[in-house]
Amino acid sequence: MSKLIPISxxxxxxxxxxxxxxxxxxxxxxxxxxxxxxxxxxxxAFAAYVGGLMPTLLLVGGLSDRIGRRVPITLAxxxxxxxxxxxxxxxxxxxxxxxxxxxxxxxxxxxTAGTAYMTEIRGAERxxxxxxxxxxxxxLGFGGGALATGISLGVQGPSLLPASYIALFxxxxxxxxxxxALPRVDTPKSVSVLRLPVFPAGVWVFGAAMALAWSTTGMTxxxxxxxxxxxxxxxxxxxxxxxxxxxxxxxxxxxxxxTNERALALGFVLIPLGFLVLLAGVWLKVLAFVLIGTCITSxxxxxxxxxxxxxxxxxxxxxxxxxxTAGLFVYAYxxxxxxxxxSGALADRxxxxxxxxxxxxxxxxATAIIVMLWQRRPVxxxxxxxxx
Numbered sequence: 001m002s003k004l005i006p007i008s009x010x011x012x013x014x015x016x017x018x019x020x021x022x023x024x025x026x027x028x029x030x031x032x033x034x035x036x037x038x039x040x041x042x043x044x045a046f047a048a049y050v051g052g053l054m055p056t057l058l059l060v061g062g063l064s065d066r067i068g069r070r071v072p073i074t075l076a077x078x079x080x081x082x083x084x085x086x087x088x089x090x091x092x093x094x095x096x097x098x099x100x101x102x103x104x105x106x107x108x109x110x111x112t113a114g115t116a117y118m119t120e121i122r123g124a125e126r127x128x129x130x131x132x133x134x135x136x137x138x139x140l141g142f143g144g145g146a147l148a149t150g151i152s153l154g155v156q157g158p159s160l161l162p163a164s165y166i167a168l169f170x171x172x173x174x175x176x177x178x179x180x181a182l183p184r185v186d187t188p189k190s191v192s193v194l195r196l197p198v199f200p201a202g203v204w205v206f207g208a209a210m211a212l213a214w215s216t217t218g219m220t221x222x223x224x225x226x227x228x229x230x231x232x233x234x235x236x237x238x239x240x241x242x243x244x245x246x247x248x249x250x251x252x253x254x255x256x257x258x259t260n261e262r263a264l265a266l267g268f269v270l271i272p273l274g275f276l277v278l279l280a281g282v283w284l285k286v287l288a289f290v291l292i293g294t295c296i297t298s299x300x301x302x303x304x305x306x307x308x309x310x311x312x313x314x315x316x317x318x319x320x321x322x323x324x325t326a327g328l329f330v331y332a333y334x335x336x337x338x339x340x341x342x343s344g345a346l347a348d349r350x351x352x353x354x355x356x357x358x359x360x361x362x363x364x365x366a367t368a369i370i371v372m373l374w375q376r377r378p379v380x381x382x383x384x385x386x387x388x
Contacts, residue, residue, distance in 0.1 A: 003121060003122070006121055006182045006183060007118070007121055007122070009178050009179060009182060010073070010182065011118075011133055011134075011137040013077060013114070014073070014111075014114045014134060014137040014141065015138070015140055015141040015144070016077060016141065016175055017076045017077055017106055017107060017110040017138075018110075019080075019141040019142075019168065020080030020103060020141075020145060021049065021103050021107060021141070022142055023084060023148070023164055023165065023168060025146040025221060025241050026146060026149045026150045026153060026225070026241075027087075027149065027153075028226075029226065030091070031096045032045075034093065035093035035094065037093050038347075039226055039344045039347040039348050040341075040345045040347070042222065042226065043222050043340050043343065043345075044097070044344065045097045045100055046221070047100075047218075047222075047338075047340055047341050048096075048100040048101045048104070049107070050104055050336060050337035051104060052100070052104025052105040052108070053333055054104075054108075054330065054334075055108075056105050056109060057112065057329050058196060059196070063112075064112065064117070065116075065323075069113040069114070069116060069117035069120075070113075070180050072109035072110060073109065073110050073114055073117070073179050074176045074180050075109055076105075076106035076107065077106070077110075077173070077175055077176040077179070078106075078173075078176055079103065079105055080168060080172055081168065082102060083099035083100070083102040083106075084165055084168055084169070085169070086102075087099050087160075087165075088160060091160045108326070108329070111134075112325045112326045115310065115314070115321060116321040117185075118130040118131075119321055120185045121185055128256065129256075131307060131310040132307060132311075134310065135249075135252055135307050135310055139248055139252070139302040139306070140246065142245045143243070143244065143245030143246040143249070144242065144246075145164065146221075146237070146238050146242055147239060147241070148163075148164035148167065148238075149165070150235075150237060150241075150242070152165075153238075154235065154238075196323070197323050197324070197326035198317060198323045198324050198327050200313060200316035200317045203312050205264070206264060206305075206309035206312050206328070207327070207328055207331030209267055209268065209271075209309060210306070210309050210328060210332040210335065211331045211332060211334050212366060212367055212370070213271050213297075213300050213305040213306070213335070214335045215336060215339040215340070215359075216271055216274065216275050216297045216301060216363065217297065217298075217336065218335070218336040218337065218339065219275070219343060219356065220240065220241070220294055220297060221241050222340050223340065223344065224240060224282065224294075224356075225240065225241070226347070226352055227282050228290070230352065233287060239291070240290065243294045244297065244301075244302075245298055245302050246298065247298035247303070248298040248302025248303035248304075248306065250303070251298075251302075251304060252303055255303055255307045255308060258304075258308075260312045263304040264304065264309070267300040267304040267305035268300075268370070270299055271297065271300045271301070272360070272363055272367050274294070274295070274296030274297030274299070274300060275297055275360055275363060276293070276360060277289055277292055277293030277296060278290055278292075278293025279357065280293070282353060282356060283353060309328055310328065313327070339359060339362070343355045343358070
């Protein structure tokens with residue numbers, strides 16, 4: 001079998017898994033209204049995704065080392081279908097919490113197994129280009145789901161079964177079967193099914209940067225849409241969430257030409273800058289600023305920082321990529337969830353705009369501290385040579 005076929009199917013499978021993750025985002029306010037809950041509840045439901053993902057990363061991040069890469073990805077596709085079907089059958093805040101939890105488990109299974117699988121198919125000497133394929137596929141998926149639902153609702157009108165949901169119901173089962181038929185290229189290991197993630201020495205700053213970057217993306221996906229809806233701009237939610245990830249995808253080829261450390265440094269500049277522009281747009285009710293700020297944060301989160309971190313981890317843990325990837329995502333999703341929940345709680349007390357201002361202030365301080373620590377303890381990077 002040509003490598004192009006398994007690479008394409010694997011990439012499409014990873015895209016579909018992550019496509020399901022934010023598929024329901026434009027309907028957050030609808031599910032919240034069905035259960036009469038506030039901003040805190042919405043952010044808790046959003047972060048329930050991490051409640052499913054973190055235990056998966058912490059406990060079974062290396063599962064695919066024992067049972068192979070294909071089964072975890074297949075299970076992730078099935079979880080996406082089940083979670084979305086639940087929202088169709090019982091549209092409510094409780095269902096959203098359960099669905100997001102299931103989607104988190106699926107993402108944890110697919111990203112760890114998928115990253116290792118793609119590197120094994122491409123060859124260890126092309127670990128960086130394999131990381132680019134994975135980040136591209138998942139970035140498009142994370143952003144594409146929300147955009148697809150936004151477009152579907154724009155064409156169909158209000159609906160709890162948008163066409164984007166139907167597309168997932170058709171594509172995911174087919175892909176689940178096709179992924180199982182892919183060749184096994186890894187060597188099975190006699191290891192425990194329960195395996196903790198590993199954190200390679202010298203790459204802590206990449207994990208910290210992922211936490212900062214993805215906390216910004218979490219705010220853009222969970223909190224900003226609530227403010228847009230309050231300002232009668234809710235119809236733009238799908239596009240905002242899509243841009244929050246898609247622009248990063250467009251920046252990945254540029255990041256690939258840079259060393260991992262340079263890409264990371266640029267990410268540190270863009271993370272707070274983008275959110276400040278976005279905040280100005282929300283404050284002044286200027287949609288253009290919201291979109292521009294979203295694009296800048298996307299470039300940092302899913303472009304320079306994401307690719308640099310994933311490539312660096314792969315290079316530092318060539319014999320344990322699945323568990324090392326799990327370790328990286330522990331950082332990322334810590335940032336993706338806790339600051340968002342805290343901001344939701346603040347929003348219910350102080351208002352959405354005030355919560356965003358507090359978040360921006362903390363983000364700037366945290367970025368400055370991490371950069372100073374990084375400069376004082378420079379870590380040689382093996383990624384200076386572009387192997388892709």
